[in-house]
Amino acid sequence: MTTTEATPAPPPAERIPPRDADAAGLVHRPGRWIDGWRAEDPAQWAAGGRTIARRNLAWSIFAEFLGFIVWQLWSIVVVQLPAAGFAFDAGQVFWLISMPSLVGATLRLPYTFLVPRIGGRNWTMISAALLLIPTVALAVCVSSPATPFGVMLFVAALSGFGGGNFASSMANITFFFPQKEKGFALGLNAAGGNVGASAAQFVVPVAVTIGAGTAVNLPLAGWIWVPLIVVAVVGAWRFMDNLSHTRADLAASLRAVREPHLWVLALLYIGTFGSFIGFAGVFPKLIVDQFPRFSSIEVGSTAISLAFLGALVGSVARPFGAASRTGSGARSSR
Template sequence: MSTAVGTEGATGETAGEACRDTVAETSAAVGTARRRGIADWRPEDEAFWEEAGARIARRNLVFSVLSEHIGFSVWSLWSVLVLFLGPEYHIDAAGKFTLTALPTALGAVLRLPYTFAVAKFGGRNWTVFSALLLLVPTVLAGIVLRPGVSYGTLLAVACLAGVGGGNFASSMANINAFYPQRLKGWALGVNAGGGNLGVPVVQLIGLLVLATAGATWPRLVPLVYLPLIVLAAVGAALKMDNLTSMRNDRRALREVAKEPHSWVMALLYIGTFGSFIGFGFAFGQVLQVQFHQQFDTPVKAAYLTFLGPLLGSLVRPFGGRLADRWGGAKVTLWTFAAMAGGASLVLVASRHDSLPMFLAGFVALFVLSGIGNGSTYKMIPAIFQAKARIAVAAGADAGTAERDSRQRASALIGLAGAIGAFGGVLVNLAFRQSFLAGGSGDAAYGAFLAVYAMCFTVTWAVYLRPGVGPMRGV
């Protein structure tokens, strides 16, 4: 059954009355498991937004955040589980970094198809399916985690946890379609920040299991998530909506792939989100390997592992708000400058074996990457909105230009999200190689510093230097 929000042909009926009728119809449908669809969605129409749009969008945002949050927890599950893998598992530090790199890689690959799945199957439908799919890696992890399991089996099961990483892209593409341009920074920041909180939450659950049941019970961590996954799927089925006006334009991805700004944004997202997810997966291992005397047991590392991801997740909506006010490019520029400072502090702390300075630098990197996550996602729709204004000024139809802007922004969210997530793979591989070759993470910290300096330069050159035209300050 499909409900149309807004009735264009209703003679003598005001827009407000039509919207109120729509809300009533939607409310009546809540609690059913049947397919629902919204045919007419006009978030840029302020009267429509005030009467019906904001309420419906907020409801979808809430349940989108819940599903994405659990997806992030499953995706980062192995950042916790590797802390349980003691000598009886016969896995060295390099092997553990590989276990955390694999789910990061699969999550990155899945982000592109997940983005387009929303328009093809519907945001509500895909959220239900993708949530239920999380049962596969959690159940398998609960079955295989015991001494004597082969390393190959652990690699395969860890890799499957990557399905949780795809949820982010579909969730962001869906929420991007629900909100008007003026609120995208906030909405996408809340959606992403609530999802990112799944990283510290699963680490806190791991800490709780380590502190109570002990390191011999890693299977308890994934089993905690089984009822939560079912809850997220049921909530999405009952409360979310499909926007039937969303369409996958096959040209959109091709056009986005040809657009130079797409690759610039992919690079900037590697620097922000790639840092966040990479550090989130690796931080506990880094503490154990680099400061092994202070963190000689898994529970000691777990006490600090969650702190950085928690703060980085909480500030992500703040990054979106700052970008809404000051422009995404300005916030992104100064975020990268500060991240270069944070990487420098970590490098100095590593060379002087200073744990307090090391923790301060890493927490700063988590916080700054969270702010940068919010500001870069504000830039994506702003870029295509600027292009739509240029097209309209040249004589293009305003409605067509707006629709193309949304389709291309959604396509770039998928592309940049997929490429940016590979930054997390690179972070884990950088740590692996650095510790293998030199016994410390110094080479990795130096590489991060160079990447942030490059991203700062690119942001200024493309979006903030004088003479860049209508893209300046997006």
């Protein structure tokens, strides 16, 4: 009688990762697409998911930071226009301030749905590259006081590209983090972007007056951001990822329009972020007109605008509220 040695049974199929899966069980495909992302899986999160999520968050913050800079450029550029030889009336100036906000707010709707359609990394690259259009156009149009107001208004509208970046950045990052860490991650993402409004209002007055004597080198208000935008595009291409499981549920979004709580939250949002970005945009012009003695600090031949302080305080406060809310939710779930 012949005996044969028993062959061990193979492990269950679900335990055999695909050949190209990493230690976290994630499959990486060309184009930096990731399959099998499960943010709520503690094992996957500890095995490498956290590192991937934080890397994407860092580059998302940088791209969104530049988006807010571009969105708020005209809020501080208009204050410098008289010194550059432009003679627009008050109504025209406020149109230049308001148009980027109007366009940016409108673009948030399509930008939100583009992340699941083409990938968060891909859309970050595209939306960051679009920022080159308003920055270069601004540098060109402010180089001559003969530029018609209509052209200036159109270029100001192009800065709305930066406003749309906030929506797509938040929509992308929300897929990367587990619920217990989502609040702080999104708060940090928002704060890092919002501080771009403060950065624009601080850097532009310094950049355009250094070495310019009594005049201003206003085209620098656009040119100085071009290298950073290129870095953001390359960084997103090299270090960010697309998650294959993301979906855009347009039908659910349309159903939400009929939900009364949506409109209550929208009203609250108008009084919070809406007021933040609106007041930040008009603040430089307001203090120059009403409080000229306190509008800036003279450092040598450079005037540092005080307008950046309001946007800075609002931006820095954002993640703390999100962290408090996340911690509360975590405690209640336990």
